[in-house]
Amino acid sequence: MITERIDFKKNSVEALGNPKLKKALVNFTDRSRASRQKAVSGVSEWEELRSEARGIKEEVIKNLDSYLLELEKSVTRLGGKVHWAKNAEEASAIVVDIARKNNVKNVVKSKSMATEEIELNRHLISNGINTVETDLGEYIVQLCDDHPFHIITPAIHKTKEDISKLFSEKFDVPEYEDPQKLTNIARKELREKFLSADMGISGVNFAVAETGTIAIVENEGNARLATTFPDIHVAIMGIEKIVPKLKQLSIFLSLLARSATGQKSSTYVSLITGPRREGESDGPQQFHLVFVDNGRSDIAKSEETRESLYCIRCGACINICPVYRQVGGHSYGLVYSGPIGAIITPQLNDPQKTADLPFASSLCGACRDVCPVKIDFPHVLLSLRQKVVEETKGRANLQGLMEKIAFQVWSFVFSKPFYYSLTGRMMVFLQYFYQKDNELRGLPYPFSKWTKEKNFPAFSRKPFRKRWKEQYHGKNGIMR
Amino acid sequence: MNSKESKAFILQNLRSALREDKEMSRSTGKVFVDPQLSIDQSKLQNDFIVNFEMVSGEVHLLGEKENLTEKINELIRELDAQSVSFWNMNSLKSLEFTSEIDLANADIGITGADFAIADTGTLVLLSSPEQPRLTSLLPPVHIAILEKENIVLDIHALFARLGKSYENYDKLCSCISFITGPSRTADIELNLTLGVHGPGRAIVVIV
Incomplete structure (x- = not known):
């Protein structure tokens, strides 16, 4: 919120x-x-892949109501459970409720922007449920009580010195600065968390309506662990994440890895279809899928901005x-x-x-x-x-009015050659008091808004049009 | 909170939003698999090796006269492993080791690979009672045995192949894992480090 x-x-x-x-x-x-x-x-067919993906997304969003129902049916058929949340609070409440009913104490999470959006961690923790982010970047961010800086690399604003100090304080280890050593410490700490977790929470990169399959893309393996080890898997998805057919995943997976990290493929892609099957020794016993609207169905209403929902993050x-x-x-x-x-x-x-x-x-x-x-x-x-x-x-204030006047003056001056060149010549005189090293500094209001941050190049004594004439037509106006 | 009420709200909102223009700009349904393309299996194998090694994976080619079981025994010895966990596969029946039940303590996990993708250097593992997911995930080293006929050109070809195997999607397995090299992260100042959660070494033996 x-x-x-x-x-x-x-x-x-x-x-x-x-x-x-x-x-x-x-x-x-x-x-x-x-x-x-x-x-x-x-990728020689890159542009075709983009067009195809765009076409699929356009069609999905236009028919989102029926695709959501199809996906619900597919997931239910497999023994999974679908939950519908119209806003962030409801989505978090659903997850807390699942945790309570199953007496869950420890939750491991893999990276998910949707859960960041609904502030799930805050809700779980305030309900007494231990919740640990397991993506290395998210884990670092959580340990410093900070927010992700980027959707793919959340801790990119932290230096290795910051992280080394943080780990040393939290885990009572020396201040290593070797990233591999720091990674190994995190592996050890987090492996313990995985082994004792009773619930794993993940996001969803794509959800296939036809089969009820969710695709999760990652490099570290924490999403695989979070969705395989604990008895309960809860996946949270914005309602726009649907892809109609399984085979269409190949298009989106090709686009996603290359666009996100410049990899041909991310290290791990998991296509999860329902809970553990009979006879299997791993995978979750319960599979929950939470549909989060939180304003998305309103976005679908605006033809002008609907395409915001096509984003694959x-x-x-x-x-x-x-x-x-x-x-x-x-x-x-x-x-x-x-x-x-x-x-x-x-x-x-x-x-x-x-x-x-x-x-x-x-x-x-x-x-x-x-x-x-x-x-x-x-x-x-x-x-x-x-x-x-x-x-x-109209931002009905002074700034709005000023902008309006400025643009009217601008359009008047720029549409008349005479006024244009006159203005240029006037500026050469007017700038006299502010000019230093061929730059304008400390201009009066409202131009001070510009020069407070950076200098403005000075107006040239010899305007471009004159120089152009001399260069190409010679001083006497004859073409060289 | 009432999930049913929310469901009605969301569907209603979507329907009112999209009612006016239902006629669709359907995707062209373009197929990115070229059926005319003649597939040179040895080129696929080479491409797979190049791409898998590029992401810090390791590849061993089984020589014609070499025995797979012997090769795996040798790898395990080289890695100085105390305990090994492996899938229930014929080729692993006569290993010198018995499969460790507690995966969390295994030094090596050995699996098959149902498919591989040449273009990206990716292994594809399908889950089943005989093929648990954690074998390729929990131990610090993962060894996968890949038959070279199962290497396909690219991800589009892979999905076409999966489509053939899963005519009826009720039979789609619970988890398909795509594995492209060892576990990695660049979350600390963009420095690449391996083995953050999954195996730090990913080894393929091509048969």
Whole structure:
């Protein structure tokens, strides 16, 4: 639940003032983008896969009601149980209820954005149920009582020195800085948790309506452990995660691994179809699948923004986003960050409190170009901006008025060559007091909003049009 | 909380949302498996090896005159394992070891592999009473025995193959595990580390 307004600007300024974070972000986004690019370039039919996936998603969302019923039927036929939750509180209450009825004391969780979204851990823990995140990044984040920084690599904002100190404090071990040693410590600690857990909770990457199969994609093996070892498996899914046919998984699995981490395939993909069968020695005795709406059926109503529901949570849009690269994941307030956060968070939460987010983008469109299901982010963002403006009566304040005037002046000047060149010449004089090293600094209000953060290039004495003429037509206007 | 009421609410909301434009933009149903493609099995095998090794997996090719049981015995000795757990497979019946019941204490887990995917270097294991899931997961070392005829080109071909085996989806097994190398994470400053939860070593013996 969102309690106060997300102040994107304030959060960003905080993030920008942290040089350690900045270094981690640049390193991380550069590497992610490069490895994705490499993985994608190895697939000749990439564009066809994207189109196909997009087509499937369009059809699924349009018929989501009947697909949900089909999936429920398939899961029930296998001996599993489906639960419907219309909001976050209900979803958490369902899981707590399953735990209570089965006298569950220890829960192991694998990474799931849906459970972050519904704040499941808080509910379980406040009901006296030990709940441990088992993905290494999520585990680190949980140990520091922090929030995930990125949907794929949650602890990317922590340095190995931070983690080494944390482990040393919590587990009474020396301060190792070798990542492999730290990983081994986590393995030992978490293995104990798995062996004593009575319930495993996972997310769902894809759910197949036809067979009742859920697909879980991961690299560590913690999701496999959480869904195999404990007697009860509870899987939590947003209602948009459906894929109609089993064989269509090949398309989505191809897209997901390459888009998310630049791998040809993630290390582990588990296709789980119902609880343990007769004669099997492992796998859960009980299988529960929780459908979480939490605002999704409302998103389906808007033709303009419906495509937000096509997202497969790969994070490619986040890694490529020039805004995320600067401000990082926490600036977006809630679990989803980057472009997907900017479009999903305002639609799943109070639009007043999340009104900053649709504006947290330069609309460059890089996210649209990498999206494996071709979500047209700029289009959705503009539509959400429009809504914000309408709902706040045109941001009926000084800023709104100023913007309006500024754009009118701008359009007047730019549409008349005479005024355009006159303005340019005037600027050369006006900038005199603010100019230093060919840059403008400390401009008066409202331009101070710009120069407070960065310098503005000075207007040239010799405008481009004049230089162009000289270069290509010679001083006398004759073509060289 | 009333799950039935919520179900009605969600379905109602979706129906009212989507009522107006039901005519669908169906996917083209494009099939990404090329039936014309002639499959060169030895190329598939080579591709599998390259891709599996690229993700830090290890591959042993069984020579024509070599005996599988002997090879596995040898691997176990090399790994200096105290206890081994393995699937109930014919080729493992005459191992020097008996299968450890308590998987949590086993040093090595030995399984078969129902299929493998050349293009991604992936092993595919189907669960059944004879083929428990944890054998490939709990011990620090996983050895999988793969018959080379079961290597398919890519994930699309794999699903086509699964489709043939599972005409009737009631018989779809409870868990299909895709395994592409040893357990890995990059959660600490993007440093690759192995064996965080699953096996730190993944070894394939191709027969």
